[in-house]
Amino acid sequence: MVYDMISCGQFGQQLAELVNSSYRHIARCVYKESLVQEDLQGKNAIAGFYQFDKLDLSEIKWIHAFGAGVDDYLKQPTIQRDLILTRTLGYMDKRIGEYCLAYVLEDLKSVVSTHDNQRSHLWDRTNLNVLYNKKVLVLGTGFVGQGIASALRHLVEKIDGINGSGTSNPLFHQTMTIENLSQAHLEHYDIVISALPLTPSTRNFLNQAFFRLLNGAFFMNVGRGKSLVEDDLLWALENGHVRKAVLDVYQTEPLPSDSPLWDHPGVMMTPHHSGLTTFEDIRKSFEESVKAMKGGIRNQLFVNINQGY
Amino acid sequence: MVYDMISCGQFGQQLAELVNSSYRHIARCVYKESLVQEDLQGKNAIAGFYQFDKLDLSEIKWIHAFGAGVDDYLKQPTIQRDLILTRTLGYMDKRIGEYCLAYVLEDLKSVVSTHDNQRSHLWDRTNLNVLYNKKVLVLGTGFVGQGIASALRHLVEKIDGINGSGTSNPLFHQTMTIENLSQAHLEHYDIVISALPLTPSTRNFLNQAFFRLLNGAFFMNVGRGKSLVEDDLLWALENGHVRKAVLDVYQTEPLPSDSPLWDHPGVMMTPHHSGLTTFEDIRKSFEESVKAMKGGIRNQLFVNINQGY
Structure with a gap:
C-alpha cells in the first residue's frame, strides 16, 4: 500500500522531500503549512506536529507525529482507534x-x-x-x-x-x-x-x-x-x-x-526545550517506523492507543 | 617512630583531634592557627594548608598537605628533598x-x-x-x-x-x-x-x-x-x-x-572552588597515608618530589 500523505508545519516540507525522494514505495507526500479540511481530500496519512483540533480525521489510517508525547493526537475526537500512530523519538x-x-x-x-x-x-x-x-x-x-x-x-x-x-x-x-x-x-x-x-x-x-x-x-x-x-x-x-x-x-x-x-x-x-525535536530526530524515527512497518514489527515508535503512549 | 607534629590553619584543629585520638602510635599533634618559627621547636612534622614561606623547615621530616596541588610546598627553599610529603586527595x-x-x-x-x-x-x-x-x-x-x-x-x-x-x-x-x-x-x-x-x-x-x-x-x-x-x-x-x-x-x-x-x-x-578541600577529604587521605606509610607503600598520596606532583 502506498499512502497518500500530507505533511504540515515546521519540518513538514523537509519530511515531504525525504518521503518523495526515498520512500516512494511507502507514500507520496505533499506539504502545507496549516491544514484545513479540504487539504485532507484523498489523503489517508498525515505527518506533523499536532494542529488537528478542527479536522475530521476519520479517513486517516496513519499519522506520523513529530514529537514523543502524543496525548493531543489521542484526544482528537475523530481519530480512528485502529489507525497507525507513529511518533518521533530520535535522540x-x-x-x-x-x-x-x-x-x-x-x-x-x-x-x-x-x-x-x-x-x-x-x-x-x-x-x-x-x-x-x-x-x-x-x-x-x-x-x-x-x-x-x-x-x-x-x-x-x-x-x-x-x-x-x-x-x-x-x-x-x-x-x-x-x-x-x-x-x-x-x-x-x-x-x-x-x-x-x-x-x-x-x-x-x-x-x-x-x-x-x-x-x-x-x-x-x-x-x-x-x-x-x-x-x-x-x-x-x-x-x-x-x-x-x-x-x-x-x-x-x-x-x-x-x-x-x-x-x-x-x-x-525552562521553555519546554529539553527535548525539542530536530529534523534529525524526525528523519531517524520516520526511517525506523517505515522499516518496522514493512517488517510487521511494532516497536516503541508505535503508540499503543489503548495504553495512551 | 612517633612524629612530633604541629597542625595549622583551617581544619588544623580537627586534624589534631583526629591524630591524638586515633593515631597516637604515629604522631602527637598540637594545633596553632598561624605558625611562627618558634612553634617548630622540637617538631618534625607539619599538617596544614601552605603558610610556610617565612619558616625554616630543615628539621621537618614529614609534611601532610591539605590540598592536592603541592607546588607551593616544593618551592619552599628550606624544604628537605628527602622528606615525606603526603597530600590530600579524598573525593x-x-x-x-x-x-x-x-x-x-x-x-x-x-x-x-x-x-x-x-x-x-x-x-x-x-x-x-x-x-x-x-x-x-x-x-x-x-x-x-x-x-x-x-x-x-x-x-x-x-x-x-x-x-x-x-x-x-x-x-x-x-x-x-x-x-x-x-x-x-x-x-x-x-x-x-x-x-x-x-x-x-x-x-x-x-x-x-x-x-x-x-x-x-x-x-x-x-x-x-x-x-x-x-x-x-x-x-x-x-x-x-x-x-x-x-x-x-x-x-x-x-x-x-x-x-x-x-x-x-x-x-x-569561578573562585577556585571546584575541588575545595573538606575535612572528610583530609581524614580519608590522612588515614590512607598513615596506612601506606606503615606498610612501606608509596601510593599517589606520596608526592614524588623530583617529579613535582
Missing part, C-alpha cells in the same frame, strides 16, 4: 537526559549564583554540594526515563524507577509500581524527576498527595505539564517537601505571564 | 569531575542565559546543543584528570588524555604525550580541559603556541592558574581558537579586581 532520550543532568548539577554546583557573583566581581568560595552520594528516583521508565537513567546512573549512588507495572529495567537499580508509592519511601530520594507521559491516570498525578511523600527533594518535570498541579508544587515548596523545582513543561504553554512560577525563588523554569 | 577527583560536567552542560544547555530569560519573563525556545557527539581532551591524566574522565566518558563520543609520558589509562580512549601536541590534531576536540599540576614544564604552558592548536574549543582550567597565560587566553578568544572559557584557577588568587576576566563575555569564572 530525545539523550537530550533530555543531558538536560536533567545540567540542572541537577546547576543546583549542586550553584552555577547561576556563582555567575551572579562574577557579575558583581565577588570572590566567594562557598562549598559546593556533590552528586556522587545522591539517590535519584525517575517517574516513568520508558524512552525518556531510560535516557535520564543513562545520563545519571554512573554519577549517583542509586537511581530507581517507577512505572505502571513495576517492570524492571537494567538501567535502574530497582523499579516500583506507581500504585504503591506510599510504601516506596519517597522521602529517601534526594532528586525526583518526572518523565511521565500524559494519560488519564497521570493527569494531575503530581499533586499534594504525591508531594507529601517527599522530604526536601530536588524535583524536576520533563514529562508533561498537565501531570503537575502547579499550585500543589508551590505548596510543597512552601512546606519543605520540595527544596527546589526545575520545570520544562506546564499546564499551559507558553507559561502565562501572570504565573507565579516565573518569579518564585525556588523554581527554575 | 576531589569526583568533585572536580562533577564541576567540569556542570560547566560543560551549562554551555551546551544555555543554563545561565535561559535563567536570564526567566528573570525577564521571556519564553524563548532556542535549540540546545548536545554532549553525546562531542570529543573531549583532558590535559593531565592523574588523580584529577581521571576524575574528569570518569564523570564525562559515558556521555561523550570520545575522551582522550595527554600526559608527560603517554602512559595509557583505561578511562581514556587514547593518551598522548605532551611533547607531541602539534601532531595530536587538537583542532578536532570540542572540549579541552586542563588538569595539569604546576611544574617547571607546565608553568605558562597554556599560552599562544598551545591555543593556536585549538579550533573554537570550549576550554576549561581546573589545574593550576600559573599554567595559563591569561593574556594569551584572551587572544585565543579574540581569534576563535577558543569559543568560550571556564576558569577555576588564576595566576593570582583571589582574582585581582582589575582583571579583564571578570567581565569578558567569553569567560565564566
Whole structure:
C-alpha cells in the first residue's frame, strides 16, 4: 500500500522531500503549512506536529507525529482507534537526559549564583554540594526515563524507577509500581524527576498527595505539564517537601505571564526545550517506523492507543 | 617512630583531634592557627594548608598537605628533598569531575542565559546543543584528570588524555604525550580541559603556541592558574581558537579586581572552588597515608618530589 500523505508545519516540507525522494514505495507526500479540511481530500496519512483540533480525521489510517508525547493526537475526537500512530523519538532520550543532568548539577554546583557573583566581581568560595552520594528516583521508565537513567546512573549512588507495572529495567537499580508509592519511601530520594507521559491516570498525578511523600527533594518535570498541579508544587515548596523545582513543561504553554512560577525563588523554569525535536530526530524515527512497518514489527515508535503512549 | 607534629590553619584543629585520638602510635599533634618559627621547636612534622614561606623547615621530616596541588610546598627553599610529603586527595577527583560536567552542560544547555530569560519573563525556545557527539581532551591524566574522565566518558563520543609520558589509562580512549601536541590534531576536540599540576614544564604552558592548536574549543582550567597565560587566553578568544572559557584557577588568587576576566563575555569564572578541600577529604587521605606509610607503600598520596606532583 502506498499512502497518500500530507505533511504540515515546521519540518513538514523537509519530511515531504525525504518521503518523495526515498520512500516512494511507502507514500507520496505533499506539504502545507496549516491544514484545513479540504487539504485532507484523498489523503489517508498525515505527518506533523499536532494542529488537528478542527479536522475530521476519520479517513486517516496513519499519522506520523513529530514529537514523543502524543496525548493531543489521542484526544482528537475523530481519530480512528485502529489507525497507525507513529511518533518521533530520535535522540530525545539523550537530550533530555543531558538536560536533567545540567540542572541537577546547576543546583549542586550553584552555577547561576556563582555567575551572579562574577557579575558583581565577588570572590566567594562557598562549598559546593556533590552528586556522587545522591539517590535519584525517575517517574516513568520508558524512552525518556531510560535516557535520564543513562545520563545519571554512573554519577549517583542509586537511581530507581517507577512505572505502571513495576517492570524492571537494567538501567535502574530497582523499579516500583506507581500504585504503591506510599510504601516506596519517597522521602529517601534526594532528586525526583518526572518523565511521565500524559494519560488519564497521570493527569494531575503530581499533586499534594504525591508531594507529601517527599522530604526536601530536588524535583524536576520533563514529562508533561498537565501531570503537575502547579499550585500543589508551590505548596510543597512552601512546606519543605520540595527544596527546589526545575520545570520544562506546564499546564499551559507558553507559561502565562501572570504565573507565579516565573518569579518564585525556588523554581527554575525552562521553555519546554529539553527535548525539542530536530529534523534529525524526525528523519531517524520516520526511517525506523517505515522499516518496522514493512517488517510487521511494532516497536516503541508505535503508540499503543489503548495504553495512551 | 612517633612524629612530633604541629597542625595549622583551617581544619588544623580537627586534624589534631583526629591524630591524638586515633593515631597516637604515629604522631602527637598540637594545633596553632598561624605558625611562627618558634612553634617548630622540637617538631618534625607539619599538617596544614601552605603558610610556610617565612619558616625554616630543615628539621621537618614529614609534611601532610591539605590540598592536592603541592607546588607551593616544593618551592619552599628550606624544604628537605628527602622528606615525606603526603597530600590530600579524598573525593576531589569526583568533585572536580562533577564541576567540569556542570560547566560543560551549562554551555551546551544555555543554563545561565535561559535563567536570564526567566528573570525577564521571556519564553524563548532556542535549540540546545548536545554532549553525546562531542570529543573531549583532558590535559593531565592523574588523580584529577581521571576524575574528569570518569564523570564525562559515558556521555561523550570520545575522551582522550595527554600526559608527560603517554602512559595509557583505561578511562581514556587514547593518551598522548605532551611533547607531541602539534601532531595530536587538537583542532578536532570540542572540549579541552586542563588538569595539569604546576611544574617547571607546565608553568605558562597554556599560552599562544598551545591555543593556536585549538579550533573554537570550549576550554576549561581546573589545574593550576600559573599554567595559563591569561593574556594569551584572551587572544585565543579574540581569534576563535577558543569559543568560550571556564576558569577555576588564576595566576593570582583571589582574582585581582582589575582583571579583564571578570567581565569578558567569553569567560565564566569561578573562585577556585571546584575541588575545595573538606575535612572528610583530609581524614580519608590522612588515614590512607598513615596506612601506606606503615606498610612501606608509596601510593599517589606520596608526592614524588623530583617529579613535582
